[in-house]
Amino acid sequence: MNNIVNIVNFIRAIEPRVGRGELDLFEPVREQMAMAKRLKLPTTWLLQYDALIQGPFVEFLKREMPENHEVGIWFETVQPNVEAAGIKWRGRWAWDWHTDVGFSVGYTPQERERIADVFVAKFAEIFGRKPAVMGSWLFDAHLLEYLRREHGLRTACNCKDQYGTDGYTLWGGYWANAYYPSRKNSYLPAQHESGQIPVPVFRMLGSDPLYQYTAGVGGNGQSVITLEPVYEGIGGGSKPWIDWFLRENFREPHFAMAYAQAGQENSFGWPKMRPGLPYQYERLARLRDEGAIRVETLGESGEWFRQNFRVTPVSAVVTLEDWKKEDHAGVWYLSRFGRLNLFRTEKRELTIRDWQLFDENCEEPFLNSVCRTPACTYDALPVMDGMLWHPAAIALPGGPGGFGAIERLDDETMRIEWKRDNGGIVTITLKPGMVLLEFSQEAEALEYRFDPAVAERHRTAVELEAGRLEFRHNRRSYRLLAEAGAIERIPGGCRLAAAGKVLKLRTEVDA
Numbered sequence: 127m128n129n130i131v132n133i134v135n136f137i138r139a140i141e142p143r144v145g146r147g148e149l150d151l152f153e154p155v156r157e158q159m160a161m162a163k164r165l166k167l168p169t170t171w172l173l174q175y176d177a178l179i180q181g182p183f184v185e186f187l188k189r190e191m192p193e194n195h196e197v198g199i200w201f202e203t204v205q206p207n208v209e210a211a212g213i214k215w216r217g218r219w220a221w222d223w224h225t226d227v228g229f230s231v232g233y234t235p236q237e238r239e240r241i242a243d244v245f246v247a248k249f250a251e252i253f254g255r256k257p258a259v260m261g262s263w264l265f266d267a268h269l270l271e272y273l274r275r276e277h278g279l280r281t282a283c284n285c286k287d288q289y290g291t292d293g294y295t296l297w298g299g300y301w302a303n304a305y306y307p308s309r310k311n312s313y314l315p316a317q318h319e320s321g322q323i324p325v326p327v328f329r330m331l332g333s334d335p336l337y338q339y340t341a342g343v344g345g346n347g348q349s350v351i352t353l354e355p356v357y358e359g360i361g362g363g364s365k366p367w368i369d370w371f372l373r374e375n376f377r378e379p380h381f382a383m384a385y386a387q388a389g390q391e392n393s394f395g396w397p398k399m400r401p402g403l404p405y406q407y408e409r410l411a412r413l414r415d416e417g418a419i420r421v422e423t424l425g426e427s428g429e430w431f432r433q434n435f436r437v438t439p440v441s442a443v444v445t446l447e448d449w450k451k452e453d454h455a456g457v458w459y460l461s462r463f464g465r466l467n468l469f470r471t472e473k474r475e476l477t478i479r480d481w482q483l484f485d486e487n488c489e490e491p492f493l494n495s496v497c498r499t500p501a502c503t504y505d506a507l508p509v510m511d512g513m514l515w516h517p518a519a520i521a522l523p524g525g526p527g528g529f530g531a532i533e534r535l536d537d538e539t540m541r542i543e544w545k546r547d548n549g550g551i552v553t554i555t556l557k558p559g560m561v562l563l564e565f566s567q568e569a570e571a572l573e574y575r576f577d578p579a580v581a582e583r584h585r586t587a588v589e590l591e592a593g594r595l596e597f598r599h600n601r602r603s604y605r606l607l608a609e610a611g612a613i614e615r616i617p618g619g620c621r622l623a624a625a626g627k628v629l630k631l632r633t634e635v636d637a
Contacts, residue, residue: 128383129376129419130427131410132328133162134283135389136172136200136261139181142219143393152182154392154399159190161404165411166192169389170424172200172261175207175245176221184252196423198259199249201269202228203241210248211240224500225294229262230269231492231502238269239276246277259283259425261330264294264504267312267493271323281428283328283387284312286338289348289513290501297514298482298506301458301465302335303385304328304431305438308486310493313504315438315462316486322438326431328424332371332386334361335445336454339467339480340513353386355402356394363402370449372409376419377446379534382439385427438462440538440558446529455529459540461558464506464633468542468554469519474526476544476552477519478561478572481509485635488602507599509606509633510576514584518576520622522563524550563629572622572629574613590615604635 135158141149155171162169171191177183178199187197205220217227226232233241250256256277263285273279289295296313299305305315306322316322332353334341342348353362353371361367376384388406390399413419422430443458455470462484469479484506491502512519522544530543530551544552552570555562563572574595581588587598593613595606606613610630614621622629 127417127420130383130385130430131419131421132283132385132387132424132427133167133169133389133410133421134172134261134330134387134424135169136174136391137177137183138174138200138221138391138393139176139183140204140219140221141393142221149393149395151392152186153396154390154394155183155186157396157399158389158403159186161407162195163190163192165407166194167407167411167414167421168194168423168426170259171195171197172259173197173249174200174202174204174221175248176204178245178248178252179206194423196259196425197253198257198261198424199245201230201242201245201260201262201265203230203232204228207241207245211237211244213237213240223292225264225502226497226499229264229294229497230266231264231497234496235268235494238266239272242269242273242277246273259423259428261424263292264296264502265312267307267309267323267490270307270312270325271309274323274325279325280432281326281328281425283330283424286329286331286333286352288350289342291348291350293501295501295503295505297503298465298508298511299504300329300438300460300484301467302329302333302443302460303383303441304427305462308488310486311488311490311504313490314484314486314488314506317462317484318486319437321486324432326428328385328387328427330387332362332375332388334371335374335443335458336448336456337450340516353388353406355390355406356398358401362406365402365405367449368402368406368409370447372413374445374447375443377444379444379532379540380442381534381537381540382435382441383431384441384443440540442540444532457529457532457540457542459556461538463558466556466561469512470528474528474547476522476527477512478510479512479519481520482506482511483509483604483633483635485602485604487637488600505600507597507602507604507635508586509595509597510574511581511584511586515576515580518580521573521575522552523570523572524548524552559633561631563624565624565627565629568624568626570624570627570629573616574620574622576619590620595620602635604633607632607634
């Protein structure tokens with residue numbers, strides 16, 4: 127059974143943000159531990175460096191952690207860690223969330239190694255071993271490989287996809303579950319075993335598969351709709367939403383695995399967690415007891431992933447029920463070559479809302495350089511980006527309808543039936559790098575709708591050349607071709623026309 131939940135609680139000892147100065151940072155840890163022990167829920171605790179050297183956290187964990195808990199590190203850079211590595215601190219406070227000081231990308235590769243050495247040495251001094259698990263909202267490939275090679279790191283976790291939230295963007299990657307990152311880009315899966323860092327990276331926070339993607343569409347940053355319990359009314363602080371998420375997130379077929387990370391950082395304070403987190407723990411314990419999910423540590427999940435997959439596997443998130451009752455539904459199909467999101471709109475029409483390609487040779491922005499700004503961006507290679515290029519989508523013909531059978535044909539192939547209200551059926555087959563559409567009648571066509579100027583604003587050039595769509599993004603060239611059918615220019619975009627009853631689309635990325 128491969129329905130997996132990790133409870134990951136990470137701990138800070140410093141909280142300088144306005145309005146949080148009087149927070150009791152220990153109370154959430156104490157309450158989380160009490161619930162986990164009462165319900166016998168394995169838990170991963172990740173300590174930021176400041177929490178490793180000050181406060182009651184270390185002694186509490188040493189005294190209270192059951193054998194089925196684990197402790198690791200939360201790798202945001204803080205003043206005592208940086209200064210212990212002999213580097214000048216540039217932050218506004220002892221912990222500063224701006225990416226140029228609070229994350230590894232704000233330092234040279236050599237400085238990252240020194241900061242990591244100090245962190246690991248202090249952890250080993252306290253716990254008698256090096257940390258096997260690490261988390262951070264974002265980290266670079268140089269740091270991850272260094273921690274693996276020099277310090278034996280086994281498993282990591284990073285932030286969900288988000289645009290502009292907290293000043294940094296992770297956009298277009300492996301939407302959910304886990305992947306092996308490229309040696310050149312910690313955010314993107316590698317396509318080949320030789321090109322990957324053999325450390326599974328799990329996506330945190332449990333994003334709403336219907337609504338998180340377009341939260342904040344048309345704005346400068348996204349709001350948050352996740353399993354985090356501090357978000358009351360929508361997300362992990364809402365009991366109806368929690369029930370919906372835990373039902374839909376583990377819906378079959380999900381191929382290799384279905385995954386969610388629960389838990390909460392202590393710096394939000396216990397009063398904000400109290401409405402949602404106890405309910406989540408109770409639900410997770412019940413689902414575990416029913417045999418519906420495995421609750422285990424991040425490290426255990428990493429070892430399972432490594433034992434079962436030599437490269438990043440195909441996985442999927444199938445969502446057929448809309449908690450808002452607005453008729454939305456969708457499928458996220460994820461592979462080491464890219465991702466695609468089929469989405470039913472409020473008009474009950476089917477679109478390809480998002481289509482991104484992954485390239486292990488697409489070097490992350492600060493692999494060998496230093497981030498000098500408070501924000502940074504990690505992204506992929508967009509073929510369609512319904513959020514950033516809004517309004518944009520690849521629209522299927524035939525009007526409103528609903529999903530029929532959704533099947534796993536083999537380890538990488540997904541077949542989806544779209545049943546139109548007018549009686550027609552479209553069969554969609556998804557494989558890595560390929561989309562096959564089979565229509566019930568001839569002369570059907572998809573409409574690729576977008577504004578080239580909007581795509582350009584997000585650094586993507588799109589041109590129709592010789593019957594194929596040519597893209598340029600992040601100094602990489604790639605394309606969308608019709609192996610069966612044709613791509614033709616129309617006002618406002620392109621027409622992806624079937625040959626007879628078949629349209630077969632394929633993607634390519636230049637070496």
